[in-house]
Ligand SMILES: Nc1ncnc2c1ncn2[C@@H]1O[C@H](COP(=O)(O)OP(=O)(O)OP(=O)(O)O)[C@@H](O)[C@H]1O
């Protein structure tokens with residue numbers, strides 16, 4: 300499913316090129332090992348999500364990839380350029396939205412982008428149109444002459460994303476792009492983050508600890524205590540849980556139980572006068588069940604495992620307890636944006 | 644490698660912020676004025692021109708080059724250690740991940756400090772008629788050139804200092820232990836010859852001393868008392884500037 304967010308045509312999807320390569324990367328600060336022997340690859344045109352709790356080593360990994368930190372050992376390369384030895388080639392190819400704000404608050408939105416365009420040596424004839432495009436893209440064109448210190452958190456974040464794209468990077472790093480934003484703004488920001496690979500031909504490497512955000516990634520790496528625990532598409536990760544759970548209510552549960560067990564060769568359980576079974580392809584089973592049972596079906600519902608379940612299973616802990624309760628609205632919003640995206 | 648666009652935009656940013664922040668401009672100009680007229684005016688009663696140490700100029704005239712130097716010292720250091728500010732508030736990261744050589748970043752920052760300091764020094768320089776000084780066009784041009792050199796030297800020193808600090812809390816440490824001693828051990832407020840030997844040695848190690856001496860050459864022409872020749876002064880300013888820029892560039896290149 301993640302492949303949908305690629306800008307490459309489908310026939311090329313299987314011949315992706317790895318744009319970021321990380322091999323046995325280690326970073327120690329004194330005797331604290333922030334990144335502990337991680338390896339992964341990111342394919343061109345995808346959204347790669349780094350999911351992990353506070354202090355997991357996400358930002359440290361980004362800092363190494365974007366040439367700000369030297370690794371203790373191991374290798375990281377972008378487009379084949381070594382992040383330590385060929386830093387200027389790497390710098391040209393990447394754009395970054397840091398976890399902390401890095402705008403000049405005493406300059407206007409427009410001036411911040413001009414500053415960036417000059418730093419990256421954008422051609423004179425390209426400067427104006429690109430800056431204008433970028434401001435329009437994040438809906439800040441009308442506010443271009445306001446000082447950044449007058450902006451809200453969401454506006455600053457959007458401006459930073461716009462800035463990161465001015466020099467047309469091949470890879471865009473987003474370190475917790477939606478941290479500290481209200482659900483509405485977060486969803487808005489997501490609206491265009493998921494659009495980026497197609498619209499701007501850019502590969503995205505993002506970190507987050509919001510499960511809902513990780514759902515839209517082409518691939519996710521779960522990191523905890525400096526180690527990558529598992530890498531895969533959101534669906535692959537969820538399959539490690541053992542699949543979807545289907546709940547069925549019928550007018551004759553005994554007969555239904557026998558029918559379904561015969562149909563799928565699985566155990567069906569009954570709880571609170573509701574039958575349930577697990578299946579790797581829950582959505583595909585439902586029509587078959589209904590066909591087999593006919594009119595006796597009263598209700599069917601499907602419960603998908605969440606990334607939270609995956610994280611819980613892999614690390615034995617919730618990724619961030621306080622987020623779970625407030626997550627529902629966002630989940631809904633992200634879904635609605637995904638629906639919109641799928642249509643478009 | 645020198646990236647002209649990057650250097651230009653670093654300077655332009657500083658200039659724009661300087662113009663915008665009226666309070667910074669006013670306070671940096673108020674300080675030298677206070678020193679010139681309150682300290683200079685008060686001390687004039689104690690120090691008579693006849694003492695010979697100052698080459699026959701009044702005390703308030705004598706400290707004028709020193710006050711020009713003070714304007715430069717404070718504004719160039721302040722401009723450069725704004726790097727610490729940028730580190731704390733993140734803009735430095737945006738600059739460091741850009742495909743710009745560390746050397747260009749240092750040059751851009753040093754030139755930012757230079758332009759801002761020279762503007763302020765020129766404003767103070769305009770006061771010379773009030774002090775009874777007579778400066779010809781040549782003297783004014785020479786003074787401005789020396790102000791530029793001195794500003795660049797101090798601004799690059801400021802960058803070297805800034806690379807040692809991570810947070811802005813160190814500001815008062817820098818002020819009390821670097822800037823103030825540099826100012827008082829420079830001959831800005833009294834002739835170096837008057838100082839005890841041990842302090843004399845320190846003044847010779849202070850690049851700011853040579854800037855003040857050069858300003859005295861430009862302003863008093865043949866009528867002053869100097870500690871070094873103008874050639875020595877300019878030579879020291881040039882060499883220390885280059886050394887500071889190289890140190891700062893190397894410090895920036897190092898990755899943690
Ligand atoms: N410059 C540094 N010096 C010493 N320790 C550091 C430094 N930077 C990070 N660390 C430590 O390394 C570990 C990983 O930090 P990192 O910032 O990479 O985590 P993170 O996954 O980005 O967390 P968060 O979700 O809070 O942003 C933490 O324990 C942190 O304290």
Ligand SMILES: [Mg+2]
Pocket residue numbers: 357358359398474
């Ligand atoms: Mg982080």
